[in-house]
Amino acid sequence: MLKIYNTLTGKKEEFHPIVPGKVGMYVCGNTVYDFCHIGHARAMISFDIISRFLRHVGYELNYVRNITDVDDKIIKRAAENNESTESLTQRMIAAQVEDELKLGNKMPDREPRATEFIQEIIDLIEILVEKGFAYQGSTGDVYYRASAFKEYGKLNNRKLEDMLAGARIDVEIAKEHPADFVLWKTVKEGEVFWTSPWGNGRPGWHIECSAMSISCLGPHFDIHGGGPDLKFPHHENEIAQSEAATGQQLANVWMHCGPVRVNNEKMSKSLGNFFTVRDVLAKYNPEIVRFLMVSSQYRSAIDYSEDSLLESKVGLERLYNALKGQDKTEEYSKSEFSIRFEDAMNDDFNTPVALSVLFDLVRELNKAKADDEQLAATLAKELSVLSELLGLLQQEPEYFLQNSVLTDGLTAEEIEAFIQERTQARKDKNFARSDEIRDELASRGVELLDSREGTSWTRC
Template sequence: MLKIFNTLSGKKEEFTPIEAGKVKMYVCGITVYDYCHIGHARAMISFDIITRFLRHIGYDLNFVRNITDVDDKIIKRAEENGETTTALTERMIAAMHEDEIALGNKLPDLEPKATEFMQQIIDMIQVLVDKGFAYQGTTGDVYYRASKFSEYGKLNNRKLEEMLAGARIEVEAAKEHAADFVLWKPAKEGEVSWDSPWGKGRPGWHIECSAMSTHCLGNHFDIHGGGPDLKFPHHENEIAQSEAATSEQYVNYWMHCGAVRVNNEKMSKSLGNFFTIREVLEQFNPEVVRYLMVSSQYRSSIDYSDSSLKDAKTALERLYTALRGQEIASSFTATEFTTRFEDAMRDDFNTPVALSVMFELVRELNKARAENNVVAPEMAAELKSLAEVLGLLYQDPEYFMQNSTVSGGLSAEDIEDYIAERAQARQDKNFARSDEIRDLLSEQGITLLDSREGTTWTRD
């Protein structure tokens, strides 16, 4: 039995798909005006793990994640750069995919772009206008009547009046109500625009997801996910638009991942603690970043810091050390470790408990290796199988141990040259030079590991 925490009900629920054996899931994607930051990495990795496990336990999953490629921020950035919005968004989409692949993610089955679904967006707005859920204001903007949707606020478990109390919402003269939100906005001179029954313009952000998700997955689907900042107003507005337009329940299970904090503070450019994925990967192996995200259950917040990344690196090295030089069987018989791992993941994708099971398996594997037990290769294969569900242990152990930190320092070739020189010095009984080389490498963060098979090394 799989249990998922449903934001809509505020509790864990047994997961029952609409169609047996199949899952339809939509996740809100990126507004592609800049490089992705570590908060995006949190959402990317969280839902990648969810998709991996759903497929691991046999579900036929259709995973859709949209791309917002028309937006005020996109238009402004393109103007600042002196390029077209298309040139900017295509460049940022390519960079997003590069970042995601570097982090070990598998790309979604579908990635609809807002600009490719303009007719579906216009059609949905027209339905809302015809049903009296939307109106055109005096400025030409088309607004959604939030007060007409009786269940507005159900995702956040608050009534409309409660959500407005104390909120800083600009009341425009063209609006009927402060909570009304824009579905279509007139284009300014020179801006990208599309023809519509309400004049040239472009859609509001919220209506894009409603149109794309229902077109790709149907009016009623299983799971809708996103970051913690999307619960209100974005997802609340999606529900209101979609259910008013289709007269059907929009989504059964709403899932939201936790936020990323930097040194226990909210990540913000104004605080100077804002990091893009690319900046982080200049300092750390991508799998170390992934492990940090996996080490916390997807709904929990994560504290990003150099210290937390170093802890993640140390933990990941323990896993790789168990596989270093170990034969891995081509097949294995699942043991209690697989059962317990899957039980943890079935409990709302509890990755910390799943990882603890993997470390127990590592301890048993290390014992089997020390005893030259014939079951060690199968245990290694089982460890690799469990890790694959989390998107871990996909690198060659030797390579990872030598490249878990990727910034500065000696190159691998330099280190191997020093090791060769040290081996010759020891053969010549020049132990002073041998010790000198070890100390020199230690100062550079390189630890040498001597064994009967030779000398290997890791970066500290």
């Protein structure tokens, strides 16, 4: 039985979908004003793995992840770039898809964009105004009346007054209360806008997700997820808006992945420890980044560092070396390893324990290689199948082992050229040059492996 930690209740619970056999899952996606960073990668990979396992155990999953394509940050960045908001968001969406596919993710079933749901947003705000949960302030902006929703704060298990004491909340004269938040913003000169009953303007951030989730999955669905920074105020406000409008509980289960820290510090541009996915993939094979994310349970914090990436590289190489040269056509046969793997994933998607099962499987596979070719092939197939649920071992072993790290900028072609020169030097009995090449490659992180079949290499 699958158990999931529910942020709303603060405990692990047995998962029972609203409709047996079917799951609706909404995950808050990115505001597309810049390239994805490694914190985004954490959330993307976490919910990709969750979606893979839900499907693996037989659920018919509808995975929806939104795109925020109108927002203060987008408008500001577009103005700085002297381009339209549409041009900026289209570029960033394309870049996000490229990054995500490189990281080995499968795309969600649906990716609604906020600008496609303006009428639904307006309709939702009108309902809130009619019910007394929203009002138009003196500046023309429309605000949600937080004090009108008696359960405000239930996701974070705090009272409204307590949340105000420790939170940064904009104080505006037009607001009735400091905790009230904007649903519709009056247009400013030069900004993108839409017409509404409250004048020309655009939606606030929080109402966008309420409209999109209800439109795509209905007023009551199974799982709502997102990053750790969304718990308050974004998700708290989503609950307040949606449930006030529909009279139904928005989501049964709320899931939040943990933060990414860099050398045990919060990632921040001001600290100079901010890394985009593209920064990292310029040096490391994408599966190494994925392995790092999988090595911690999705709710735990991850420490991103060169050391942690190198540890992930070593672990992943061990898995790939076990598969190297193995027959991949064998039929999948479920053994105790599969059972243990599924038990770990059923325990709130415990990927570190699932990984430990893979390493136990590798030990048996390596033993079988020596004296039981059939068993080795069966175990290799099982390793491939289980790893795929984590999005790992998706490359040819030889390719990964030669391209795990782009050491000193050496390409595979350049390394092969060095090997050819060394092979010729050995034929010419120029052993001094042969040793020079070996030492040169070793100093640049490339290890040569000589055998009867020739010379192969790996990055070290």
